[in-house]
Amino acid sequence: MRMENKRMGKSIYELCSKIYPICRSITGDGVRRTIDIMNEFIDVSGAVLNTFEVPTGTKAYDWVIPEEWNIRGGYIETLDGKRIVDFNENNLHVMGYSVPVDTNMKLAELKDCIYTQKNQPDAIPYVTSYYNKRFGFCMSENKKNNLKDDTYHVVIDSELKQGSLTYAECFLEGESDKEIFVSTYICHPSMANDNCSGLALMAGLICRVAELKRRRYSYRFVVLPETIGALAYLSQDNHLELLKRNVAAGFNLSCVGDDNDYTIIKSRNGKTLADRVLANVLMDTGRYKEYSYLDRGSDERQYCAPGVDLPLVCFCRSKFGTFPEYHTSLDNMNFVSEKGFEGSFAVMGNVFDVLEINRVYKCSTIGEPQLGRRGLYPTISQKGNYDEVFPMRNFISYADGTMDLIDISERINCPISKLEQIIPKLVDGGIIGVAEKEGN
Ligand code: ZN
Numbered sequence: 001m002r003m004e005n006k007r008m009g010k011s012i013y014e015l016c017s018k019i020y021p022i023c024r025s026i027t028g029d030g031v032r033r034t035i036d037i038m039n040e041f042i043d044v045s046g047a048v049l050n051t052f053e054v055p056t057g058t059k060a061y062d063w064v065i066p067e068e069w070n071i072r073g074g075y076i077e078t079l080d081g082k083r084i085v086d087f088n089e090n091n092l093h094v095m096g097y098s099v100p101v102d103t104n105m106k107l108a109e110l111k112d113c114i115y116t117q118k119n120q121p122d123a124i125p126y127v128t129s130y131y132n133k134r135f136g137f138c139m140s141e142n143k144k145n146n147l148k149d150d151t152y153h154v155v156i157d158s159e160l161k162q163g164s165l166t167y168a169e170c171f172l173e174g175e176s177d178k179e180i181f182v183s184t185y186i187c188h189p190s191m192a193n194d195n196c197s198g199l200a201l202m203a204g205l206i207c208r209v210a211e212l213k214r215r216r217y218s219y220r221f222v223v224l225p226e227t228i229g230a231l232a233y234l235s236q237d238n239h240l241e242l243l244k245r246n247v248a249a250g251f252n253l254s255c256v257g258d259d260n261d262y263t264i265i266k267s268r269n270g271k272t273l274a275d276r277v278l279a280n281v282l283m284d285t286g287r288y289k290e291y292s293y294l295d296r297g298s299d300e301r302q303y304c305a306p307g308v309d310l311p312l313v314c315f316c317r318s319k320f321g322t323f324p325e326y327h328t329s330l331d332n333m334n335f336v337s338e339k340g341f342e343g344s345f346a347v348m349g350n351v352f353d354v355l356e357i358n359r360v361y362k363c364s365t366i367g368e369p370q371l372g373r374r375g376l377y378p379t380i381s382q383k384g385n386y387d388e389v390f391p392m393r394n395f396i397s398y399a400d401g402t403m404d405l406i407d408i409s410e411r412i413n414c415p416i417s418k419l420e421q422i423i424p425k426l427v428d429g430g431i432i433g434v435a436e437k438e439g440n
Pocket of ligand 1: 188194327
């Protein structure tokens with residue numbers, strides 16, 4: 001598995017670098033092109049992300065799908081034709097959803113349409129204006145301070161039209177209707193960790209799940225623009241009712257490609273299966289940070305909202321908003337790494353594996369079972385011989401038909417990777433059995 005994780009870390013990084021240059025927004029061709037590239041990647045596994053279009057003007061609960069935005073270019077140039085910034089060099093230079101413009105502007109007037117990050121004078125900030133029609137340029141503070149001419153020529157070759165919002169879904173059926181739900185967002189232009197990383201990791205995870213020989217759960221992967229896309233998705237095709245009925249655990253992927261500590265942002269409820277399984281796997285992995293729902297910021301805001309309330313957590317390495325590169329041109333392919341992806345892929349893979357084997361167990365004897373006559377207790381008493389016996393006896397002590405594997409692992413402070421080796425021996429010995437109904 002370790003070799004497989006390493007190989008996948010490398011291919012996920014390569015996929016990330018392929019989708020990184022594309023200009024995406026909450027609508028438009030960049031979203032479609034990105035999904036096409038993800039599909040080329042997952043094609044080998046036989047799975048596919050099917051795309052769906054929600055027309056401009058469609059209601060999504062309290063929101064309405066906006067006009068579709070596409071852009072071909074944009075620049076600021078001196079009157080003798082010297083380019084100051086060019087969209088084709090870095091698509092962060094044009095504010096997302098900018099209306100078209102082609103005019104000469106006085107410097108003072110132009111400066112009102114320029115956005116910079118004062119405390120990071122070399123970085124280009126990521127700025128959007130989806131719901132107020134305006135145009136703008138983004139550049140480094142240093143570049144802005146170097147503008148000296150009286151008048152500049154500004155051009156944005158963009159288009160807002162009656163079109164649609166695009167989302168995509170890949171459903172992999174399992175033995176149960178109960179499902180694992182994984183979501184990530186696709187609306188950010190050229191930034192690597194936030195959130196080309198989520199898209200690339202999701203493609204890797206789809207391959208992993210598609211290639212499983214046996215799936216107890218069904219798996220649903222969705223890719224959509226943040227906020228408006230999540231609301232559009234929930235409001236379409238009875239998805240809300242379907243997910244409320246079937247989702248056993250859900251995960252929103254955000255900023256999963258860097259090499260820093262892992263992060264869990266807990267669900268609103270805080271104690272769902274998703275909260276428990278991710279915390280359990282991360283505990284086994286090493287250091288991680290935990291945030292409550294008060295620190296939410298991505299699509300968990302919709303998936304955990306009152307009336308939706310899915311058992312869903314957000315998984316990150318560095319949490320959005322906490323790293324200096326966040327929402328700037330510094331969040332580039334140097335900020336993410338093969339190793340970062342390898343780790344995130346391994347964590348989510350372990351999460352799926354644990355969910356697949358998670359059961360409520362019940363001990364079949366009254367009082368402690370006699371392990372010795374089943375060959376489960378060392379017949380020679382010497383230190384070192386008891387490594388497996390203590391967790392085994394602890395496991396039996398809590399297998400009371402009310403706690404699942406994750407609960408017991410946490411309660412007896414023993415990783416599931418270890419319990420996984422013990423349980424088959426106890427089942428074979430007739431000491432414990434599965435107590436739960438199918439589907440958790
Ligand atoms: Zn973001």
